[in-house]
Amino acid sequence: MKLNVDYQELFEQRHIAPNEQDTQEMLDAVGVNSLEELIAQTVPQNIRLKGAMDLPSAKSEFEYLNHLKQTASKNKIFKSYIGQGYYGVIVPGVIQRNILENPGWYTQYxxxxxxxxxxxxxxxxxxxxxxxxxxxxxxxxxxxxxxxxxxxxxxxxxxxxxxxxxxxxxxxxxxxxxxxxxxxxxxxxxxxxxxxxxxxxxxxxxxxxxxxxxxxxxxxxxxxxxxxxxxxxxxxxxxxxxxxxxxxxxxxxxxxxxxxxxxxxxxxxxxxxxxxxxxxxxxxxxxxxxxxxxxxxxxxxxxxxxxxxxxxxxxxxxxxxxxxxxxxxxxxxxxxxxxxxxxxxxxYHGPKGIKLIAERIHGLAVLLSNALQHLGYQQENQAYFDTVRFNVGTLLNAIKAEALNNEVNLNYQGETVTISIDETTSVEDIKTLVRFFGKVKGINQNDIDVDALKGDLTSTIPASLARTSAYLTHPIFNSHHSEHELLRYIKSLEAKDLSLCHSMIALGSCTMKLNATTEMIPVTWPEFGNLHPFAPIDQTGGYMQIMDELNRWLSEITGFAAMSLQPNAGAQGEYAGLMVIRAYHQDRGDFHRNIALIPSSAHGTNPASAAMAGMKIVVTKCDEKGNIDVEDLRAKAEEHSANLSCLMVTYPSTHGVFEESIIEICDIIHQHGGQVYMDGANMNAQVGLTSPANIGADVCHLNLHKTFCIPHGGGGPGMGPIGVAKHLVPYLPGHAVVDISQEKSIHAVSAAPWGSASILLISHAYIAMMGAEGLTNATKYAILNANYIKARLEQHYPVLYSGANGRCAHEMILDCREFKALGIEVTDIAKRLMDYGFHAPTVSFPVAGTVMVEPTESEPKHELDRFCDAMIAIRNEIADIASGLLDKANNPLKNAPHTAAVVTGNDWDKPYTRQKAAFPLPYVAQYKFWPSVGRVNDTHGDRTLICSCPPLETYAEIETV
The missing domain is CATH 3.40.640.10 (Type I PLP-dependent aspartate aminotransferase-like (Major domain))
Structure with missing residues (x-):
């Protein structure tokens, strides 16, 4: 047997789920001979990239983590007393392991x-x-x-x-x-x-x-x-x-x-x-x-x-x-x-625990203040919680040098030093501070007895500002203080939530793909987690390397000159991009350019972001195929030529189509002095095949929690960095505390200079382990998986839009409006899918009465088939309503979802079987996920708005309604 010592497992094979047999079967179903043939029929040739992306060779998971450990060691984790809104914390292990590191929590939508x-x-x-x-x-x-x-x-x-x-x-x-x-x-x-x-x-x-x-x-x-x-x-x-x-x-x-x-x-x-x-x-x-x-x-x-x-x-x-x-x-x-x-x-801590932590922080601050005043330093804060302040005059540089010698970061403002105490501070830390403050004054550490001062600590908070009211009184905050109790509480809640641990979440425009474990592991390393965002730049070498690499890689992927990693959400990226465009126009004296053209199909955040950026929105039409109406766009660009600021466009379109006219659309805007802002929500269909710069965009934000694998976390976190063409680079966001400003930077859009920096590691890992070829293949498989679902479902549900060759991009819209005549709303389909073990696709966006489906490249064929089988079975149930086999008002769709309590209850008054309700297809029994409540009453909740935990008797009252 000949042995191969050069074999290396590719992460790409773990991230992209379909194997060779799956691929061939899906290609056959779609009706093409190869993946390349499908891509050629889907992505217009005039926007295709001419060559491969210039990215480093893909690393294996093992290699990446070893390499990243070396990079992480370049971060110097000094003891931070900088404060200013950022503090050291103790993350309870039960919360870190069972929530932060648990895909049952971080992969939810x-x-x-x-x-x-x-x-x-x-x-x-x-x-x-x-x-x-x-x-x-x-x-x-x-x-x-x-x-x-x-x-x-x-x-x-x-x-x-x-x-x-x-x-x-x-x-x-x-x-x-x-x-x-x-x-x-x-x-x-x-x-x-x-x-x-x-x-x-x-x-x-x-x-x-x-x-x-x-x-x-x-x-x-x-x-x-x-x-x-x-x-x-x-x-x-x-x-x-x-x-x-x-x-x-x-x-x-x-x-x-x-x-x-x-x-x-x-x-x-x-x-x-x-x-x-x-x-x-x-x-x-x-x-x-x-x-x-x-x-x-x-x-x-x-x-x-x-x-x-x-x-x-x-x-x-x-x-x-x-x-x-x-x-x-x-x-x-x-x-x-x-x-x-x-x-x-x-x-976990409850009101008593929280108060004890707060008292300890305050007590250590008082101890430090008293000790330093014994050394002759004058404390300038009369009432304080955690932060002491000293004007040290000419001693500033000496204190700064001693602080660095002791691997300590303080906050310096002119000749004033502030020191912020946090949950991680100990009495030994106070002794270290006092020792080097004493050394600066030539006082021997043996002359400073901090322990003796511990017995005489009095709060500096005046009685008029001392809290007297109770807090965290609800039983939830008073019942789970042992680890067993909290663990079971966390798990009881997790069990009520469907996540990617259970089944695919095929949401159009939201890209719920694999969040690989290797990508997540470094987020909780102390070298990355314990660094203050305002730490001296020479202590942050690991982060600087990672962000420099990510900046270069994302610039290569988008075709842009540079990125700003500051926006910490997709909509924040939209806003940042529009503010950069605004600054560009105003720098040229064009203060009047404030018109934003936005297609009627755009994401709702687009017009909201434009309004926040001070722009006036002019809506452009879409044609019957869902594409931008080029002639209407041209007419409105001409009408508003003198005041045109930008076009906001999503590509592929919000309707899941690669519009053939995109280059012409961008040219029209540029001819009238405007800029093109591309919403990066659908980058999952672009990477490696085309790019925002290649189609003519000037700015684009990237949803790193979509295309680049940061998990959705049940509704956040996200990151929305923006890429810009060369002429817009000088206007990228700056920061008031950390000097990252360009020549003409706009003010900050997020509190931290690099936004939610620790989760940039996830996207860095994804790109590093996939490489150029892997990323391109991911895009191809996203398109294949979508077109396979389209091929299976289009004979059961009308597919609303498709490209010139009848192909969709990475997502498609299934039209459910015809069922309204039978009394079936798209919401009924969404709720019925829960009985089949699936989260619904995107409901009624961008077209009311439809669902938008996006499977992603991470789903294997058998999972796509399970989803298609469920959608087809639901369509057959609708057919049974039409034929009279199922009652129009009392049927599985109208009564969905069916809970375990209902299905196993003593009374069953439905004109269909319990089996039909709960186990409508053979696979469901094996994968059954039970919704924990029946269909939710939104109207009742808005009429009697309660937004905090109600008293326990309320639960009983509700159950008797």
């Missing part, structure tokens, strides 16, 4: 199909309850992207609620975190909002101000009593936003008790690693009266079809795909996975 998402919805309701309790507010959402963007959302919500249309000023305390002020500058400019930055103690509040924001505690560490400021603001009809440290609220009077209208912040301190900037779940809480203006997702309590307690996303009419350019926000992604972790942190 956004909970639009509530009946198979009850576990995650409960975890997010817990998060909302935690936020409401700690802030003292009345309602909270289920997370935003980061503290800075949450503050910007608050500013815009205040602006939209103002009664005086002439009020265009927004007061910003100079002690708000600098990265937050940077984002406020970005968001205020398109609306002509004037930021008035100053000292809240001396500021003059005027009638032309609509809102204000303060930091609690302030960025310098001082805890101010803002109650008088709040009263003065309200006298002038000025609404007040408070950016609050959630850990401090265990000890400080919550803002809701002294006059806040909105409270925002980050829950990073609740067990989420710093990760060089993210991802972290921001919170947003406000008053009940503002619930319909609040951005983001809200989880609400309702009942199901049987009167049982159920949860779902509430007030969904505010979503961007409905309100479009009238939406109050462009937010599409939350930080669900991180919000769930933060909520579980509160569940």
């Amino acid at each position: 956004t909970p639009y199909q509530a009946e198979i998402a009850q576990g995650r919805l409960q975890a997010l309701l817990n998060f909302q309850t935690m936020v409401i309790d700690l802030t003292g507010m009345e309602i909270a959402n289920a997370s935003l992207l980061d503290e800075g963007t949450a503050a910007a959302e608050a500013m815009f919500m205040q602006y939209s609620l103002r009664k005086n249309a002439a009020a265009k000023k927004f007061f910003v305390s100079q002690e708000v975190f600098p990265q937050t002020i940077d984002i406020l500058k970005t968001r205020s400019q398109p609306y002509g909002i004037e930021l008035v930055i100053g000292d809240h103690r001396t500021a003059e509040l005027t009638e032309d101000m609509f809102g204000a924001i303060v930091q609690y505690p302030a960025s310098n560490g001082e805890v101010f009593d803002y109650s008088d400021f709040a009263n003065k603001a309200h006298e002038k009809n000025i609404k007040l936003t408070v950016a609050a440290d959630i850990m401090s609220l265990a000890l400080l009077t919550p803002p809701g008790e002294w006059g806040a209208d909105i409270v925002v912040g980050t829950t990073q301190r609740f067990g989420i690693p710093m990760g060089f900037g993210g991802p972290h779940a921001a919170f947003f809480a406000t008053k009940e009266e503002y619930k319909r203006s609040m951005p983001g997702r809200i989880i609400g309590v309702t009942i199901d079809a049987h009167g049982n307690y159920a949860l779902r996303m509430a007030l969904q009419t505010r979503e961007q795909h409905i309100r479009r350019d009238k939406a109050t926000s462009n937010i599409c992604t939350a930080q669900a996975l991180l919000a769930i972790m933060a909520g579980m942190y509160a569940t």
Whole structure:
């Protein structure tokens, strides 16, 4: 036997599921001889790339992790006391292993199909309850992207609620975190909002101000009593936003008790690693009266079809795909996975545990302050929670040098040093700080007895600001404090949620592909998780290498000159790209260019993002095939030529088609002085075959949580970096704290300079292990799998749009509108799919009454067949309704989903069998996933909006409805 010592397992073979036999059978079903023939029939020749992408050779999984360990070692993990919104944390092992590292949690989709998402919805309701309790507010959402963007959302919500249309000023305390002020500058400019930055103690509040924001505690560490400021603001009809440290609220009077209208912040301190900037779940809480203006997702309590307690996303009419350019926000992604972790942190520790952690942090800060004052340093904060502040004058450089010698990072502002204590700080750490501060003054460490000072610690928080109200009183936060109890609680919720662990999630435009374990492993390495985003650049060599490589690779894939990795969501990338275009026009003196042409088929975030960027939206028509109506586009480009800013276009189209006229479309825009913004939602059909630059785009955002394998996490995290052509590079986002600015950079769009940096590792791993050939093959198989489903289903469901040769791209739209005559809505099909063990495809987008299917390259043929079998069986059930074999009102579709309680109950009043209800195909018994509730009643939930955990007796009341 001849031995092969050069064999290397390719990751591509693990990521792309169909084997050779599957491939041939699918090609036969599609009616082509080869994969290349299918691609030639699908992707227009005039946009095809001429050669292979210039990317490094693919690494095996083993090789990649070994190589990455070497790269990770270039990050120097110093003890961080920088603070400024980012702190060291202790991630409870039970949460890290069973949520953060668990595909049963991180591969779930956004909970639009509530009946198979009850576990995650409960975890997010817990998060909302935690936020409401700690802030003292009345309602909270289920997370935003980061503290800075949450503050910007608050500013815009205040602006939209103002009664005086002439009020265009927004007061910003100079002690708000600098990265937050940077984002406020970005968001205020398109609306002509004037930021008035100053000292809240001396500021003059005027009638032309609509809102204000303060930091609690302030960025310098001082805890101010803002109650008088709040009263003065309200006298002038000025609404007040408070950016609050959630850990401090265990000890400080919550803002809701002294006059806040909105409270925002980050829950990073609740067990989420710093990760060089993210991802972290921001919170947003406000008053009940503002619930319909609040951005983001809200989880609400309702009942199901049987009167049982159920949860779902509430007030969904505010979503961007409905309100479009009238939406109050462009937010599409939350930080669900991180919000769930933060909520579980509160569940695990409970109110007593959270208070003890907060008291310990505060106590160590007082200990440090007392010790340093014994050394002769003057503490400048009178009241503080975790941050002490010293003006060290000429000793600054010596302190900085000693800090580095001791592998410590402090925060330096001029001659002032601030030191922020966190959950990971120990008494030994305090001794280290005191020792080198003493050394700078020539004081021997033996003369400093820190232990002796431990017995005389008194809180610096004045009685007027000390919290007296209870929080986290619900039994959920008082029942799961042992690891066994929390583990079982986590698993009980996980069991209610369908994820990629169970079956394919064939969502059009959302690309639920494999999130490989090897891609996920490095995210929790301490070399990446424990790095502060404002750490000195010479300590971040590993991250710098990874981001430089990712920048170059994504630039090669897109054909662009450079990327900005800062936007931490797809919609954030849209906004960043449009702001870059805006800056480009204005730099050329074209301030009047503010018209954005947007096809009627566009994602709802497109017009919402354009409106936020200060643009006026002009909608262009689509033809009967779903393509952009070129002549209508041409006419509108000519009509608005003088003021044209850009076209926003998705490619392949939102209808799942490679439009033949795309180059002509881009040329029309350029002829009239506009820029082409390409929405990268459908890059899964482009990589290696064509590129945004190749079709003529100037800017494109990439959904790394789609094409490049960052998992959806139950509705976030995501990343939405933008690529730009050479002429737009100077305008890429900068940052107020870390110098990443280009020549003419716009202000920041995210709080951290590189967004949610730690999850960039996932996309880096995917590209490195796939290589150019693997990535190209992934695209080809995404197109093959989609066309195979099309071939199997098009005789049962009309396929709404297809390309010139009858092919779809990586997704297709199945038309279900004809069933409405039988009383069957597309929602009924979605709910019935749950009984077959599947999450529904995208419902009623981009066309009402349809489903959009995207299988991805990671699904094997037998899984595609299971899905097709389910869709065909449902179509046959619809046929039985048409023929009268099934009752028009009382049938498996109208009663779906069927829960175990209903199917196994003593009473069965349905005119079809239990077997038909629960096990409609032979494979279902083997793979059965039971929805935990019946069909959810959205109307009931919106009519009686409850967005926090109700008291236990409520559960019993609901069950008797």
